[in-house]
Amino acid sequence: MAKRALSLDGDSGAFLGPEQQYLLKKRQEVERREARLRRSVAVVVVVIAVALAAGLFWLFRGL
Numbered sequence: 228m229a230k231r232a233l234s235l236d237g238d239s240g241a242f243l244g245p246e247q248q249y250l251l252k253k254r255q256e257v258e259r260r261e262a263r264l265r266r267s268v269a270v271v272v273v274v275i276a277v278a279l280a281a282g283l284f285w286l287f288r289g290l
Contacts, residue, residue: 243251
């Protein structure tokens with residue numbers, strides 16, 4: 228008999244009823260969406276910071 232590896236996503240709802248499995252799935256979807264939003268905001272902040280630094284460098288380069 229082969230041992231089955233326990234994974235958090237795959238086995239997390241194995242012993243839950245249908246309603247709890249549905250709620251768990253929805254919560255995981257919300258968490259993934261929030262994580263994607265946080266990454267997007269972080270990328271935008273980094274791009275703005277780089278653009279600001281480049282603008283300041285260009286502005287004060289002649290001094």
